[in-house]
Amino acid sequence: MNITVCIGSSCHIKGSRQVVERLQALIAEHNVGETVTLSGAFCMGNCQQGVCVTVDKKLFSVSPETVDAFFQENVLDVILREEVDDHG
Amino acid sequence: MRKFDTKVQYLKYKVLREVARLAWDDTLLDNILDIPKTIIPGKHSTMRCCVYKERAIVADRVHLAMGGDPNNPNVIEVIETACDECPMGGYEVTNACRGCLAHRCEDVCKKGAITFDHNHVAHIDKSKCVGCGACAKVCPYTAIVNRMRPCQNACKVKAISMNEEQVAVINNDKCIACGACVYQCPFGAIMDKSFLLDVIDLLKQSERNTKYQVYAVVAPSVSSQFTYAKLGQVITGLKEIGFHTVVEAALGADMVAYAESQELAEKGFLTSSCCPAFVQYVHNAHPDLEPYVSHNLSPMATIARYIKQSDPKAKIVFIGPCTAKKAEARKERVKPYIDAVITFEELQALFDSRDLDITTLAEGVLDNASYYGRIFARCGGLADAVAEGLKEHGYDDFELKATSCDGIEECKLALLKYSKGVLDVNFIEGMACKGGCIGGAGCLTHGVKDKAEVDRYGKEAYEKTISDAISVLK
Numbered sequence: 373m374n375i376t377v378c379i380g381s382s383c384h385i386k387g388s389r390q391v392v393e394r395l396q397a398l399i400a401e402h403n404v405g406e407t408v409t410l411s412g413a414f415c416m417g418n419c420q421q422g423v424c425v426t427v428d429k430k431l432f433s434v435s436p437e438t439v440d441a442f443f444q445e446n447v448l449d450v451i452l453r454e455e456v457d458d459h460g
Numbered sequence: 461m462r463k464f465d466t467k468v469q470y471l472k473y474k475v476l477r478e479v480a481r482l483a484w485d486d487t488l489l490d491n492i493l494d495i496p497k498t499i500i501p502g503k504h505s506t507m508r509c510c511v512y513k514e515r516a517i518v519a520d521r522v523h524l525a526m527g528g529d530p531n532n533p534n535v536i537e538v539i540e541t542a543c544d545e546c547p548m549g550g551y552e553v554t555n556a557c558r559g560c561l562a563h564r565c566e567d568v569c570k571k572g573a574i575t576f577d578h579n580h581v582a583h584i585d586k587s588k589c590v591g592c593g594a595c596a597k598v599c600p601y602t603a604i605v606n607r608m609r610p611c612q613n614a615c616k617v618k619a620i621s622m623n624e625e626q627v628a629v630i631n632n633d634k635c636i637a638c639g640a641c642v643y644q645c646p647f648g649a650i651m652d653k654s655f656l657l658d659v660i661d662l663l664k665q666s667e668r669n670t671k672y673q674v675y676a677v678v679a680p681s682v683s684s685q686f687t688y689a690k691l692g693q694v695i696t697g698l699k700e701i702g703f704h705t706v707v708e709a710a711l712g713a714d715m716v717a718y719a720e721s722q723e724l725a726e727k728g729f730l731t732s733s734c735c736p737a738f739v740q741y742v743h744n745a746h747p748d749l750e751p752y753v754s755h756n757l758s759p760m761a762t763i764a765r766y767i768k769q770s771d772p773k774a775k776i777v778f779i780g781p782c783t784a785k786k787a788e789a790r791k792e793r794v795k796p797y798i799d800a801v802i803t804f805e806e807l808q809a810l811f812d813s814r815d816l817d818i819t820t821l822a823e824g825v826l827d828n829a830s831y832y833g834r835i836f837a838r839c840g841g842l843a844d845a846v847a848e849g850l851k852e853h854g855y856d857d858f859e860l861k862a863t864s865c866d867g868i869e870e871c872k873l874a875l876l877k878y879s880k881g882v883l884d885v886n887f888i889e890g891m892a893c894k895g896g897c898i899g900g901a902g903c904l905t906h907g908v909k910d911k912a913e914v915d916r917y918g919k920e921a922y923e924k925t926i927s928d929a930i931s932v933l934k
Contacts, residue, residue, distance in 0.1 A: 376770060379932055380705055381695075381825040384922070392932040412932035413770040414675065415705035 373408045373447065376426045377434075380415035383422035390436040391423050398443045407451055463688065463808060465905050468648035471507075473809050474499055475518060476656055479525040480813035483660045488526075495522050517542045521651065528653035534632045535653045535786040536642060542649035545626035549607035550591050553582045556603035565595035565604060614644035616868045617741060634744060638737035638868060638892040639783030639901025652783040652902070656810060658800040662775050663702040672773040673704035677763055678826070679780030680710040681837035681897040683917035684910035685804045691917070692823025697811055698779075699824065709778065710829030712763030713836040713845065714929040719756050721849025724887055725858045727752075731875075731888040732842050734758045735897075736788035738871055738890030746875050757793065759836060760785060764797035775799045779807050781900030784892065803902025827922050830929035834918035838911045839866040839896035841918075843889045845926065852927045862887040867894040 375395065379388050392412070399405050416424040421433040427446050434442045464470050478495050482488040496515035505511045520539045523529075528537050559580035566574045566582070573588035574595060582604070584595070596604040606613070611628050612620045619634035620641060628649065630641075641650045666674050676698045686694050695706050716734065724730045733739055733754040742753055757765065764776045778785055778801045789798040802810070811818055832848050835841030843862035850858055863885045865871040871890040877883035893899035898910040923929040 377932060379828060380707075381827050384827055385825060389923075389928065389931060396931075410932065411770055412766075414707050414767055417669075417704070 373451065374426075374428055375408060375410050375447065376413045377410070378414070378416050378422065378424040379412040380419070382415070382419040383424055386422040387436040388423045391425065391434055391439050394436065394439045395443065398440070398447075402448060404447070404451060408447060463904055464805075468646065469805060469904070471499075471648060472521065472651060473805060473812075475521040476525050476654060476806055476809035477812050479522060479654075480656050480660060480809055483657050484664075484813060488657075492522065495519070513541070524651045525654045526657055527655065528651075532632075534630060534635055535637050535783060535790075536630060536635060536639065537651060537653060538628050538630060539649050539651055540627050542647055543627045544647045544649065546609045547607050548609050548612070548622060548626070550586070551584055551589060551593065551596060551604055552607050553584060554603050554605055556601050557581050557599075558601055558603070560600070562600070564598040564600070568594040568598050570594075610644045610646055611641040611650060614640040616640070616872070617745070636737040636740040636744065636868070636892060637784040637787040640868075640893075642783060643901040652786060652803070654802070654806055655786065655800045656802055656806050659777050659802055659810070662777065662799060666702070666704075666775065668702065669704040672775055673771060674702065674775045674777065675764075675767055676703040676706045677709050677712070677760060677767075677776055677778045678706055679760070679778070679782070679837065679897060680708065680713065680829070680834045680914065680917065681781045681900065681903065681910075682779070682804065683834070683837070684898045684907070684913040685781070685904050686808075686818070687905065687907075687913075689819045690823050692825060693818045693821045695824035695826050696821040697816055697818040698807075700816055700821065701810060701814060703777070706824070706826060707763060707767065708826055708829045708833070709759050709763055709780070710833035710836060711929060712759035712761070712766070712833075713842075714830050714833035714923075714926045715762050715766070716754075716756050716759050717832055717836075717842070717845035717849045718852070718926050718930055720754050721846045721855070722853055723754055723756065724846060724860075725850060725853070725855045729886045730754050732890055734836060734842060735784070735890055735892050736782070737784035737868065737892035738865075740784065740787070741868060741871060741892065742875065742890075745872070746879060749875060749879060757797075758788060759833070760788070761794045761797050768797055777802065779804065781897050781903040782893075783901050803900075804904050805902050808904055828929065829921060830923040830926050831918040831921045832926050833929060834921055835914060837897045837914045839891045839894075840864040840889070841896065841914070842891075843887060846887060846889075849926055852925060860887060861885045862889060864889040865891060866896070867899075868892040 377392050399408050418424050423434050425432045425434045482491050496518040499518050500511050500514045502511040508514045571588045573585045575583050617634050619631045621629055623629050662674050698706050731753050760778050767774050776799050786801045789801045832845035843864045847860050865874050874888050
């Protein structure tokens with residue numbers, strides 16, 4: 373799973389660094405570093421919805437306040453579902 | 461509003477602007493032969509002997525504006541028609557010599573090149589003179605002058621000589637593409653090849669960034685440029701012209717500082733690799749020291765590589781003060797990451813080719829890099845950043861002994877001393893231009909306040925440390 377956080381100027385001002393740091397911490401905390409890769413991108417063209425984050429190319433609007441909920445819903449839950457699917 | 465230092469730059473700009481204007485309209489090939497007449501309407505010449513010579517020179521400039529001679533690998537070229545074949549006597553005694561008694565010139569000359577006639581007037585024996593200039597410095601009447609050509613004088617790596625017709629010739633094996641001669645030739649007879657047409661093509665083919673996205677990577681020295689407008693307006697201007705977004709090369713500088721400080725701690729001695737003219741100089745003149753040049757890519761290439769990793773279809777244009785970056789972008793290691801390089805001079809032409817007055821635009825933001833990444837633009841900044849990098853890595857017991865070389869002459873001296881084992885440093889910051897990148901040949905203006913502007917821009921950075929700036933990039 374690839375999570376990409378926009379670190380372009382607009383998202384940066386809206387707190388992309390805090391989002392990145394929180395995501396790094398959450399990935400470590402839940403021990404999903406092997407499944408999830410985190411990277412940065414410059415401007416996804418949706419500056420109004422910043423901080424722009426994509427999970428496997430699907431776009432989300434995240435803020436430092438909502439990052440925990442976002443991670444639970446769109447990362448952890450998805451991983452869990454995939455594992456259930458894999459094991460039938 | 462004064463946009464350039466000299467009229468030569470202005471003339472070069474007018475040609476670039478005209479070529480760009482026609483390129484946007486897809487009418488360049490139809491109108492290419494008319495450009496000289498558009499720029500030099502006549503009837504009376506204003507610069508040279510006649511309008512026909514002026515037009516011939518403009519035609520050669522058009523050629524360079526379109527990429528220059530493809531058979532010449534150097535990005536710097538002599539415009540033979542424009543070379544005024546300046547006198548080239550070197551040091552000469554003028555008639556201001558009063559035939560004094562002190563003969564300081566004779567005393568100071570280590571080569572014994574100065575003799576006196578029966579009137580005590582000094583004469584220089586050209587076969588002995590090495591052009592050190594010591595005699596000129598000590599003469600109380602300033603009677604000894606240097607009649608070296610401005611291009612030769614500017615070229616501290618001695619890559620310029622004259623052919624049989626007295627026209628300047630560049631030795632490509634010695635040239636480091638720093639552009640000093642481009643800026644210093646008072647007749648504008650040496651010019652850097654322009655890749656402006658490539659940039660216009662990239663922007664047009666992207667179909668408003670729908671087919672692929674075009675990124676502008678801007679050097680931190682931009683903070684000392686376009687002084688008639690605000691920096692944020694330059695950023696908005698770039699987007700108006702058609703760039704998808706603008707990224708600070710300074711962020712690449714943060715990444716370099718972080719990696720380079722680690723490399724330094726591991727290897728124990730290093731020179732910087734940010735300045736392509738310096739790197740080329742080491743390659744040409746000190747191949748023995750080449751292994752000690754940092755293996756990191758330059759900030760330009762580092763950030764471009766990062767962008768292309770996250771967006772493989774991205775096209776990247778570097779915009780900076782530097783002619784040597786044009787040569788760097790052609791290197792095998794860098795070519796995959798950089799699609800074109802233009803200078804601030806060319807960016808001004810690009811703005812004006814679209815009649816875009818950036819002073820009327822809203823201010824965009826440019827905020828990714830740290831203070832340290834941004835001060836790479838001035839001499840000494842890189843060494844400061846490496847010191848910070850060492851600290852942030854926790855190499856507290858590594859004692860940094862850095863020397864910051866301001867201009868290629870200081871670089872030459874430091875490298876020579878180091879190779880002889882008489883320079884007690886473990887880090888050489890090499891900047892080919894005086895003052896660092898803010899002294900680059902592709903700058904619109906060069907001023908005494910430039911360093912302060914860079915520092916001020918650095919202090920405006922959100923990110924105070926290198927680790928903050930590159931947290932997601934590591």
